[in-house]
Amino acid sequence: MLDEARALDAADPLALARQRFRLPDGVIYLDGNSLGALPVMTPGALSRTAEREWGNDLITSWNKHGWIDAPARIAAKLAPLVGAKPNELLVADSTSVCLFKLLAAALAARPGRATILTERRNFPTDLYVAQGLADLLPGTQINTVDRADLGTAIVDDTAVLYLTHTDYCSGERHDMRALNEVAHENGALTIWDLSHSAGAFAVELNGSGCDLAVGCGYKYLNGGPGAPAFLFVAEHLQDDLRSPITGWMGHAEPFAFAGDYRPAPGISRFLTGTPSILALAALEAGVGTFDGILMSDIEAKSAAMTQLFIDEIEARCPEVTLVSPRDPAQRGSQVSFSHPDGYAVMQALIARGVIGDFRAPNIIRFGFAPLYNRFEDAWQAADALAEILSTREWDQPRFHARQKVT
Amino acid sequence: MLDEARALDAADPLALARQRFRLPDGVIYLDGNSLGALPVMTPGALSRTAEREWGNDLITSWNKHGWIDAPARIAAKLAPLVGAKPNELLVADSTSVCLFKLLAAALAARPGRATILTERRNFPTDLYVAQGLADLLPGTQINTVDRADLGTAIVDDTAVLYLTHTDYCSGERHDMRALNEVAHENGALTIWDLSHSAGAFAVELNGSGCDLAVGCGYKYLNGGPGAPAFLFVAEHLQDDLRSPITGWMGHAEPFAFAGDYRPAPGISRFLTGTPSILALAALEAGVGTFDGILMSDIEAKSAAMTQLFIDEIEARCPEVTLVSPRDPAQRGSQVSFSHPDGYAVMQALIARGVIGDFRAPNIIRFGFAPLYNRFEDAWQAADALAEILSTREWDQPRFHARQKVT
Structure with missing residues (x-):
């Protein structure tokens, strides 16, 4: 009615x-x-970033307008939406690239285990990322099962359980807590794609014991078409995991121009190249729509x-x-x-x-x-x-x- | 005077x-x-993309305003600046992520060869990308030599010669044609980072026999802070090379939502995730500053x-x-x-x-x-x-x- x-x-x-x-x-x-x-705030944020910052202050904007801190600053605003600590999130790249980074990092963190476990109806790009990585890393197996069989398919060889939290098609949610528990009992890590969850309802990354996660900036977070993605690495795992795509932004001393890569401490090691500051400005305005909510x-x-x-x-x-x-x-x-x-x-x-x-x-x-x-x-x-x-x-x-x- | x-x-x-x-x-x-x-055109391009396209037409903008074609459309405008054919370029990701894709693809295309050859003074992030990939792929070697020794360091085990065309520090250019020739005589592929070349002077990717290249959108191309990068794959190599980071945008049928990855024909297979349309709008305005030049x-x-x-x-x-x-x-x-x-x-x-x-x-x-x-x-x-x-x-x-x- x-x-x-x-x-x-x-x-x-x-x-x-x-x-x-x-x-x-x-x-x-x-x-x-x-x-x-x-x-409503996005056009002004774009105009301010382009005209007042880039246009007037040019290269000095990296310091003067805090561009260099944008990936961490936006992540900190996003953290409460997904039940994470501010230092466990990072804004970077696209969802697919973030998935690649975390999947490769998870496999490397579980030597002796060769299998990525996922479900048949996982979002296609998530499956593609796993297939591309398995082609790159000889010996890696992908076990793709029906949703109902996930719980029993987590075995000794499972390196990582790799799922989308909310099914893009049906909207069905997985029980993250239960699956994290089974995975951990069997020594596997978990990666959750939150693309259809973050901003749509209360996600509890820490509360449900998640290891790793990735999410989308342009759906419920209102960050604009193709907005940068975000990734989550639980604090206790950060020092043990390494990104496979190592660029200057993830270096311990990005401005030292050293020849050897040394990963930054904490979540920053998962940054790679220079992010689009215009895209980040729009994402920041998008995340800002949740202020006080x-x-x-x-x-x-x-x-x-x-x-x-x-x-x-x-x-x-x-x-x-x-x-x-x-x-x-x-x-x-x-x-x-x-x-x-x-x-x-x-x-x-x-x-x-x-x-x-x-x-x-x-x-x-x-x-x-x-x-x-x-x-x-x-x-x-x-x-x-x-x-x-x-x-x-x-x-x-x-x-x-x-x-x-x- | x-x-x-x-x-x-x-x-x-x-x-x-x-x-x-x-x-x-x-x-x-x-x-x-x-x-x-x-x-001058960038603020208007951003405002149009955000307000008229995203704001008014929302999701329908992917068709209505050609968002889906932006990576190829901008690449086609960029092609004459670097001496490439329009179908050999693509706008995507960051420079570092593009380097990772091409370096992994080049190694896979030269089975039985394990060495990435580069120079000590290569741009640090280029070195970091190679180091990260070598950590990921057991057996991969990085041979880092002085500039003067490059010609003689290309040997039977060299899979790929991996250099920045114009040195970020001294501004010294490599002789691309000569190094491409030596590399090809020895069966190696070449990857050129054009970050300090593209838009600064006439680059002849095809004219000098380049295999693969990557460039930066935010330096001489005026695409805005952290603008998307571009990558080049010579036409004759495109069907033999595969991107390691396989996302939906690089699928042969991106809207079929199929479970198995099939690379798109041609350069499009090197796309991964959804690109920032706002960042692309700014980059397109930046590349537009070369119109008629x-x-x-x-x-x-x-x-x-x-x-x-x-x-x-x-x-x-x-x-x-x-x-x-x-x-x-x-x-x-x-x-x-x-x-x-x-x-x-x-x-x-x-x-x-x-x-x-x-x-x-x-x-x-x-x-x-x-x-x-x-x-x-x-x-x-x-x-x-x-x-x-x-x-x-x-x-x-x-x-x-x-x-x-x-």
Whole structure:
């Protein structure tokens, strides 16, 4: 019921956070799990960084405007969102490059063990990174199993359990704590990809005993398209792990121009090359949209908003089948349904200004960003879907034509 | 003579290009080899990308605004600057990550050969990347020799000759053509770091028979602090080489979400993760400062401007010693001198608004960007240095105090 949704918005402790974003009129944006919305502060941050800092102060900005400290400074702001200590996080590179670094570091830290254990439905780029590393390092095995078999597949040869926390397609969350425990009992390390978790709900990296993690800056963190990623290395592991991609930023004395690499103490050793300061400025503004926000409020709103959406659709749309977990504690801040013509259905929704996305073969996917999505958005999107399905509005040639990026 | 310098500026076919940059008043900026100046078009490009594209069109911008094609589109604009074909270049990651990718790919393409050959004075991060890779791949050797010994050090076990084209400290250029020939005669591949070459003078990647190369976006290309890097793979090698860091952007079908990695045909296989579109927008504006410019004009101006600077300083400053090659054809677009108190001398210059930089132990370094530096700048900088040295203006406590980034 629309009235109920509006009442929930009126009582929402996060309602004011929507003003931190510049959202286009006439659009219900439910794709913040693919690309977060533009924060109001970002254009100014970019302009300040480009014109006042780079333009006026040129090379001296590295000191004068704290560019050199940006990867650690942003990481410190991000740490409370994912339950880490500030010195356990770092902003760097892309998600895929960060995964490569940590996976190689984890394998090297478990000599005598040759297997990366992962699941069949892990995010494709995560699988690709593992495959590329296994090609590079002779003897490395990848054991790819079904989700249900993960617990028993962790064995003596498992060097690292390598998983995405929240499934990009279904939104199902793994039990990080339980899997970390099994991994540790068997002497393996764990790497968690938090791309669909960080900023969507309360992640407890330390609380659940994680070893290593990587996350995405451009989804729920609103850092802008292709924003730098972040990586996490639990404090007690930092001195034992080494990045395989050793550049000047990770050197113990980056400005000594020494010929031999000596890794910096702590998390900084996982830096490689000079990061884009413009990209970092946008990411800092994105992380800033969480200023003063309680992750418990984010989590509660995510659960309630996705539930309202599911309830409304299941009541009115017999044509679709819920793919996401029914228990809010087991799903991320996204809801997926299957429909045989999912692609065309999503195109019809987009034509109405309801932006979600499609994932092959038949999934329509809706991301809910608790900072800027409203309960009313969830209701309106469900209402639009119900109309599109009941009238078969989606069954038009223009909605079947595929685009390059979907 | 100042009059002569001004006459050269009046006759300079590149003089109008200076208007493409926003340079602060009262500053002579001779550090474009560390961080290029802000192009006039960049703030608008950032604002358009953030507000009109990301803000208004959100996820649909990947198609609508060509974000997905940006790495190849910018590479195609860059290709003529370095003598490559458009399909041989790619914009991606940082310089260090690109070096890692190409070095690993080159080693894999030369099975049975274990040695990376490089020189002692190679840029430190290049050495670090090689050391990190050698730690990762058991059996890999790094042979680090003096520059003079490179030609004879290429032997049967050399997998790859790995050099920086223009020495960051002295500005001395290698003879790429000659070294490529020796390497190829001995069955080795070559990797050239063009960080201090690309945009500074005419680089002939194909003309000199280069196999692989990497370059920096934030020096002479004016792409902004920490801009993405570029990499080059000669067309005939592309199908035989594979990137070790395999992410979704380098997949043959990136939107199929397949579980198995299949490298894209051609140069695209060297992409990894999602690039920062904001950083790419700035880089595209930076590369755009070369629109309509002949690299032969760049090279001629660089040679003449650096020569004027050297002549003026050598005539007036017996306290310093030229470190760069005397022959303009052997030096990049930079000039370095040594002075026992080089650090303080450079700080005194900076205090007067002449911005160069210092490199340990005793080098003062001046970069000349032919697009925006004037012959008058060269004369004024030499004049300032002559005064600072003759009066010992540099010998004050405030000029001896070290900063974090120098």
